[in-house]
Amino acid sequence: MDREGPQRPEGTVCLALLSSEDSPDLSTDTVFRFCFKDGKLVDKQAYEVKQ
Numbered sequence: 603m604d605r606e607g608p609q610r611p612e613g614t615v616c617l618a619l620l621s622s623e624d625s626p627d628l629s630t631d632t633v634f635r636f637c638f639k640d641g642k643l644v645d646k647q648a649y650e651v652k653q
Contacts, residue, residue: 607635607649614639629653 610616614637621632630650637645 607633607651608647611637611639611645614644616645 607618616635616637618633618635621634623632630652633649633651635645635647635649636643637647
């Protein structure tokens with residue numbers, strides 16, 4: 603798991619939000635990332651990162 607998450611689409615501005623739910627093993631966090639280009643949503647990802 604990479605703390606940076608998946609590669610961002612080129613030319614986008616992204617917003618990453620940390621989930622408030624606890625993971626079952628308490629060693630990872632879920633991140634939701636939304637990427638925008640020209641004011642429009644062009645990518646959304648959910649991924650796990652190590653704490």
